[in-house]
Amino acid sequence: MKTREALGQNTRIVVIGGGYAGTMAANRLSGTGSQVTVVNARPQFVDRIRLHQWAAGTGEAAHDLGTLLADGVRLVIDNAVRIDADRRLVVLRSGNELPYDYLVYAAGSTGTPHHLIPGLAEHGFGVGDWESAQRLREHLTIEKGPVTVVGGGLTGVETAAELAELGHPVRLVCDGPLVPSFGDRGRRATARTLDRLGVRVFDDRRVTAIGARSITVTATDTTEEWPSATTIVAVGFGIPRLAADSGLTTDPDGRLVTDETLTSVDDPRIVGAGDAVAPSNTPLRMCCAAAVPLGLHAADTVIAAMKGDRPQPIRIAFAAQNASLGRRNAVIQTCHADDTPRSTVIVGRFGAVIKEQVCRFVLRGFSWEARRPGSVRGLSRKARTTDELAQAAPR
Ligand SMILES: Cc1cc2nc3c(=O)[nH]c(=O)nc-3n(C[C@H](O)[C@H](O)[C@H](O)COP(=O)(O)OP(=O)(O)OC[C@H]3O[C@@H](n4cnc5c(N)ncnc54)[C@H](O)[C@@H]3O)c2cc1C
Known part of the structure; x- marks a missing residue:
């Protein structure tokens, strides 16, 4: 076990992916004083939940990723092409290598294959x-x-x-x-x-x-x-092959298989979050609503490991599934903590207002977590472990 002195500024943490999960994880980890590096394919954070709006010309979906990351988090614009778990480094398309003590795998998902x-x-x-x-x-x-x-x-x-x-x-x-x-x-x-x-x-x-x-x-x-x-x-998302091509254990679609703490089943130094992971080999619905708490929890797991504490299993509670239907309508399908639908739905303009606020809330959450790492909390009262949530259908 590492002593605390060996942690903090001497600990190198690499986060693959600057999406919802990776950005949240990096911002929380910035509070440890470690050297946190995010490697992302582009300089922008892509607000994927607004990509239909971007395509239609009704909204923005790209933000300068650097402005969403906490001070001190280094951003490397490159593609991770291989994780060398034995040597603890990430090989980039540019040929550069990023050595790490802990790796957060948050490569997300792609469009329909x-x-x-x-x-x-x-x-x-x-x-x-x-x-x-x-x-x-x-x-x-x-x-x-x-x-x-x-x-x-x-x-x-x-x-x-x-x-x-x-x-x-x-x-x-x-x-x-x-x-x-x-x-x-x-x-x-x-x-x-x-x-x-x-x-x-x-x-x-x-x-x-x-x-x-x-x-x-x-x-x-x-x-x-x-x-x-x-x-x-729009018949489902694809999963990046990076974890599978790097020889890590993945599910048949290529998601990194982790335990309930989000730690890779192969390597205690690798922790996963977001669409690209399958906790206990049973992926959650692929959504931002899961990626954000998974990102936060991945950071908590790394922090626990750094301290020599026992990482905790993740507990997630869903509240609603939201479909915007143009700019003036939405359907908010409230759901139980396990993501199954409740009977209450909110529709029309009021629904559209709620949906818009939810989208804005995600970006605000990044800056709260950047300013005060550890400040963003989930709906924990009725939270379930990912085992209990395993019934949720993929998006
Ligand atoms: C049109 C649309 C609407 C949606 N609406 C909703 C909604 O209303 N509510 C909801 O909850 N979800 C919604 N989703 C789903 C949601 O966007 C995804 O589930 C979410 O983006 C997953 O977050 P993530 O952080 O896991 O991955 P992503 O957001 O996909 O981020 C992964 C990041 O990693 C980068 N990356 C990947 N591989 C590499 C690599 N090898 N090297 C470097 N960088 C890499 C990618 O470029 C990306 O920046 C919607 C999706 C779409 C497309």
């Missing part, structure tokens, strides 16, 4: 990551023809509504119920709002191929070609 639908890579669009949203934004400035959104989850309905409110002709295609993670009332409210905005929902079909200006749509007994000038696919 291209292999899921033939033609997606060549002709499809997405909102799951910055590059995809930027490409869609540029395309929509010139293309006003019919838009198809593929996917009826939270990201799909948010994107469809955002574009329909601006006057784009939008249809949404999914092969199951709208927003499966909502309860019946939340689902009905979402369907009503989409209908009012003019979105045509086809919830019994599957898009099986994407062409330059058309899609192949398959129902139980039929296959048809539909015109589609813009096809946006």
Whole structure:
């Protein structure tokens, strides 16, 4: 066990990923006096929960990451290409290496993997990551023809509504119920709002191929070609391969497998947080609402390890799932601590106000934690361990 004197300013902590989880973790760790380095692929923090807005031209989704990090946290703009756990260093695409005493793995997730639908890579669009949203934004400035959104989850309905409110002709295609993670009332409210905005929902079909200006749509007994000038696919996020390619234990999708303290099952020096981890091999719903507390807890686990204390299992409580439906509507589906839906839903303008405040709250949380590390606290009263939350469906 290390003595306290060997910690603090002599301890090197590298955080891979400056997203919700990594930024929170780095800011909390700044309070230890350690040398904290965040390595991120770009100088901006990408506020992914607003990428549908960025693509539509109704909101900003990039902020200078340096301004969100606590004083003293070093930011390295580069790509981590390998974690060498034996030598305790991160190899960067530039060829540089970052040695560490503790590593926080917070590489997050990506847009929908291209292999899921033939033609997606060549002709499809997405909102799951910055590059995809930027490409869609540029395309929509010139293309006003019919838009198809593929996917009826939270990201799909948010994107469809955002574009329909601006006057784009939008249809949404999914092969199951709208927003499966909502309860019946939340689902009905979402369907009503989409209908009012003019979105045509086809919830019994599957898009099986994407062409330059058309899609192949398959129902139980039929296959048809539909015109589609813009096809946006939101049928799940991909997971970076970094942990798997580095030889660490991952789940089948590539998430770093950790125990309940978020410590890698392979290496006590590696702690994970956010979309890219699977605590006890059972990932939570991929969402910012989980990434933030996971990031904070990853930092607490590192701090405990540095002190020679026993790291605690994480306990998380969800409160709601929020879908913005354009700028004037939202559905707030309240949920139990374990993320299952309650009967109460908040809709309309009041819902939109709540959703907007939640989005702002995330950025404010970074600066609170930067100014006073340890100050951001979760809804702990009814919190559950990730084992207990394992039923939550992926976003
Ligand atoms: C349109 C949209 C709307 C959404 N709305 C909501 C919502 O309303 N509520 C909600 O809770 N969630 C929402 N989400 C989901 C949420 O954005 C993600 O779950 C969240 O971003 C996960 O946070 P994270 O910190 O794990 O990873 P990310 O935010 O993905 O951050 C990971 C960071 O790591 C960097 N990185 C990755 N690999 C490397 C590498 N090898 N080297 C260097 N840097 C690397 C990435 O560039 C990125 O900056 C939404 C997502 C989208 C796309």
